[in-house]
Amino acid sequence: MPGAPDQQERITQDPPHAPPASSVTGPGGEVWHDEELPGLHERGDKAEKVQAMFGAIADSYDLNNRVHSLWRDEAWRRTAVRMAGVKPGESVLDMACGTGDLTQAFARMTDAEEIIGGDFTPEMLDLARHKRARLSDRDKGRIEYVAADAMNLRFEDARFDVISIAFGIRNVQRPEAALAEFHRVLRPGGRLVILEFDKPRFPPMRWFNDFYCGQVMPRTATWISRDRSGAYRYLPESVSGFMDRDELAGAMGRAGFDSVRQKVLTLGICVCSVGLKT
Numbered sequence: 001m002p003g004a005p006d007q008q009e010r011i012t013q014d015p016p017h018a019p020p021a022s023s024v025t026g027p028g029g030e031v032w033h034d035e036e037l038p039g040l041h042e043r044g045d046k047a048e049k050v051q052a053m054f055g056a057i058a059d060s061y062d063l064n065n066r067v068h069s070l071w072r073d074e075a076w077r078r079t080a081v082r083m084a085g086v087k088p089g090e091s092v093l094d095m096a097c098g099t100g101d102l103t104q105a106f107a108r109m110t111d112a113e114e115i116i117g118g119d120f121t122p123e124m125l126d127l128a129r130h131k132r133a134r135l136s137d138r139d140k141g142r143i144e145y146v147a148a149d150a151m152n153l154r155f156e157d158a159r160f161d162v163i164s165i166a167f168g169i170r171n172v173q174r175p176e177a178a179l180a181e182f183h184r185v186l187r188p189g190g191r192l193v194i195l196e197f198d199k200p201r202f203p204p205m206r207w208f209n210d211f212y213c214g215q216v217m218p219r220t221a222t223w224i225s226r227d228r229s230g231a232y233r234y235l236p237e238s239v240s241g242f243m244d245r246d247e248l249a250g251a252m253g254r255a256g257f258d259s260v261r262q263k264v265l266t267l268g269i270c271v272c273s274v275g276l277k278t
Contacts, residue, residue: 024048029056032230037237047173051121053231058123060225062099068217076265077102080164080195083263083274086110090161093118095150096168100128107139118148150178158187166195170242179255186277192257193274197239200268209269245271
């Protein structure tokens, strides 16, 4: 990877906002209590709880993604890659990479020179590295996974041509700080791609989505994962209390991104937003 040796060492260390999971995990492994969910985005310990939660569900994360998106999540990620417009030789940073699905989609679908997946949950990164071994030699040779905090990226200014974050911006303690960091480490002409859940505006779809995410998914996902952390009670609350597509576009603009364009996916269940650093 380009960069001075001391920076190479820094970016692979644990990020600063990574306390032990035991500090936010209650008896039986519970992270989120029902009374904590309203107003969760304003909690000062949100980052620590999110990290502990994702560590708890890492092993079943991919299966739940497939089942509860009705196998649409991979198509959504392919759309994000296409909208990024990666050119041969460019550098990509996939933040909140989780188990690496979007990172690997960039490798399979583009001729990027390097693709870095960053996440602050060690259990997710372990799975991403394991999955990387299944790729072709060409694809896995371009991917590197590092511990990274979206609010404090340990990369020099103007380092990347594309930054992506899929279903992760709402999990960041301070999304505006992450957007500012993304702008800083992008080169002029670089693109920020945000794939995130949204609130469908077509009433029948909105009603179905509210019932599915509020009643069905928390029960079935918890059963599949045997989760005790409260992760799948957190999910619908984290979406309903977060910015909608218009508010997200506004936040991207305030962070310095121009020409924000958005593509609504699956009748508004999620939206892919792309902003340009000029």
